[in-house]
Amino acid sequence: MEQTKLEKELAGVLNGECRENDSNTPDFVLAEFMMGCLDAFELASNKREVWYGVELEPGCSVSKDDLLGAAARGWCSKENENKTMDIDLAVAIVDEIIKILPLKINK
Secondary structure, X not given: OOOOHHHHHHHHHHHHOOOXXXXXXXXXXXXXXXXXXXXXXXHHHHHHHHHHOOOOOOOOXXXXXXXXXXXXXXXXOHHHOOOOOOHHHHHHHHHHHHHHOOOEEEO
């Protein structure tokens, strides 16, 4: 099977760092192995998404500050403009949302 561009570049990096010497394995064999590991990981993570019934967007991340801002905007909406915001309650709600979201949370 012909090497992909990534596989060729990976073999070159491995060779440049002399990483093939430790195992006495040619760099192209190591690159092929590493690509197989990546393929297996992608398959497993896709099966995990199917199992949990979620579809994660590539690069999907959100910060706790983003979620707190969303909670604050909800309190400031027209329907809630006369209500007093409880910051401790907003933080507690956001913390609970973080626990259940299938997202990468940047803290």
